[in-house]
Amino acid sequence: MPHEQSKIGTIAPSNSITSHLANEFLTFRLGEEEYGIEILKVQEIRGYDSITHIANAPEFIKGVVNLRGIIVPIIDMRIKFRLGNADYDQFTVVIILNVAGRVMGIVVDGVSDVISLGTDQMRPTPGFGSVIDTEYIMGLGTVDERMLILIDIEKLMSSSDMGLIEQSIN
């Protein structure tokens, strides 16, 4: 028995390290809800400033900005998910993401913090009503009394209904 114990003891820490690394999330608010995305997909966070509109783009695509010489499209997640009022004030934040080899920004109501979630804190996606197609939800995270909706941002941004990436068929 003691022998068994030590064996578990050596394996457990390494497990928790890997899960620790893979499960750090940046949390942000959209209206009343809290969302989380993998921290490794985030490039930087910046304020909302002048945007050049793009003609005939869907409403949630606000336009493009100049990010140190790169043209980056900006998506307002509040409009996309129909959450809260799409007001732009000094608290409005743009999260610059690096997904699918592209750089893009999402407008959110505010960034909260970075938290790490263990596997025990993650719950499977419920199968009921949600503004996002459950396909793009990795799961639900619980931290104390808060509930986080964890989004697979890469899958969401490369999906055809975002219209960000030109689909090869046409």
Next chain:
Amino acid sequence: MSTDLEQFYEIFFEESSELLADMETCLLRLDVNSPDLEDLNAIFRAAHSIKGGAGTFGFTDMTEMTHMLETLLDKLRKGELEVRSEMVDAFLRAGDIIKGQLAGHRGEGQADPAAAAAVCEELKRLSDETQVSAKENLVSNAKSELMPIEQEVGEIAEMATSSPAEVASGLTYCIEFSSAGINSAAMENLFANLQQLGRLEKVVSTDEKEFCKFKLTTSKSEEDIWETLAFVVDPAKLKIELDLPVRSEINASEAQTLISNVTATASSVGEAESAAANISSEPGYGFFPGAPAAPKNLDGSDLTENSLQPKSIDNGKNDDQAVSNKSSKKASAAAPASEASSIRVSIEKVDQMINLVGELVITQAMLAQTASQFDPVVFEKLHSGMNQLERNTRDLQESVMSIRMMPISFVFSRYPRVVRDLAAKLNKRVELKTVGENTELDKGLIEKIADPLTHLVRNSLDHGIEIPEKRVAAGKSAQGTITLRAFHQGGSIVIEVSDDGAGLNRGKILAKAKERGLPVHDGMTDQEVWLLIFEAGFSTAETVTDVSGRGVGMDVVKRNIQGMGGRIDIESALGVGTRISIRLPLTLAILDGLSVAVGDQMFIVPLNYIVESLQPTAADIKTVSGHGRVVQVRGEYLPVIALHEIFNLHPNVTAVHEGILVILEAEGYKAALFVDDLIGQHQVVIKSLESNYRRVQGVSGATIMGDGKVALILDTAALVMASQQEAV
């Protein structure tokens, strides 16, 4: 394998690829009837360099192949064998094999050992073959023996004619070595090479004695001379010294010695004399183009001429050949002198530099905008500094952009081979002409244009050029011509592929299109009919061959060209030929544009599409059938494109006569773009929208303005074409 060597692999691969390309060019240029010795040497050197490198890295398969090449080439350049077209074919195949082996070592694909063995065998067979006939052998021997004499005499003639100023260019080296164990062909070869470097003067005769001493006046470095000599001479027995006082005049006594040397040499080569005498003698004019014009003020020149005369008659048979050899040698001798030195830089570094300069331009524009708000009297120094900064930035930008520009010969050079192989396969006789190889365009475009052009060339050859019998029957020469032409026109580069073949058959294309259910009618213009050949799956070829006929290539061509922002035009006449022109933007990275405002948005209109800008009067604006506005500009009615309608914007002005009309011209159509205001003219750096977003209708790209804002660049041609379609 040790890591030390591995870091050189890439360099070896690149160098070998270049050497192979050079070799191929030389091979294709090689005239079988009168092979240029210099070309043969160049091919030999390329093979030798590859062999050396391959040996160092232990690529034995390549070493073997290049060794076989060398053996045969060596016999050719020594004149032991005559060049025949099958040898050239074998060389080309060997080149392909080496290319394959190179790719294999690079880890891209597999070399085919069986094919390599076959080519090796063929090369061996060719080099083992004995000389064709005794008489030819004699002649070729005579030729090779006579060469040194001819060169020597030529030297004297040159010395006599050349002005001191010509000679004075570069330094004079004194070269000494022992010629023991080197045969006369190799020596002759060596001297030909040295003459490429500069002017050669012999101090001691070289044919009979084992010791050679001569002076070489050249602009090349000592290392270059070493390299040339090291191929033949034992480096241990070689001595090169700098001969400081540059010799610019020839005294009579030396000329005398030289001439007597020549006569001595000539008489000693009895075989050569007799061989030459066998052949019917022709007048020796033109043998030494320089000699008759020799200035009389040089003491030795009379003598030179006198001793030349009889010799040139003796050499009658070789005249034509000798002269052509000499002249071509002179031409190629001039080339290395102008060859600029270059360095190899990875394309990422260049791109990074271009990006940084782009940023610099933006920053400069931003500063200029801020500075313009200061009082020019108080801040005079700041303003003059800003002006200077602007100039310098623009110069810097231009020179950085020019790094990416490459002559289109990089692409054109691959087609002689393509045409040669394909023509042989199809039993057609085709000549490829290239015009404007030095036209420069962006490296990015160079890479992308190669494949579409290959398709077009193959297509011309397969469908355009007829078989010789048909051509003759149609009253044309049996040999067809395909012309590749490149030139600048306005802000674009135009590349044309034209042939003098059968031309496109309107009826056949229309019939085929109807058969395939495409929306066609008999009233279509020729231009529209020709463009049908770019439809996917469209082919009028009766049979599908491995060359073409599946109707895939042209479709891909069209898509590739459009992807580059280019356009294709076809002109064709039945029985006369076809010309396909590709029009591409000069560079992908920079653009002169006019900024216009609509509402709170700013757009860039590429300047090369703008004809003029004007403010119309209300009377100039007419409507057609209730909507669709046109404007009358000097008797022409142009459709009005309201930018705010296309982009759903809120303009500051809605009445056309209150705003500005920018008259655009694209594809021969004109249209008037209605905007609120003109802002100014800028040189803008084109940024891709697609790298992070997607293609937007009516927009060709984006740029960053002086204030850091993004402005969209209008796809003018698309806007104009869209207005035309509406009008029809």
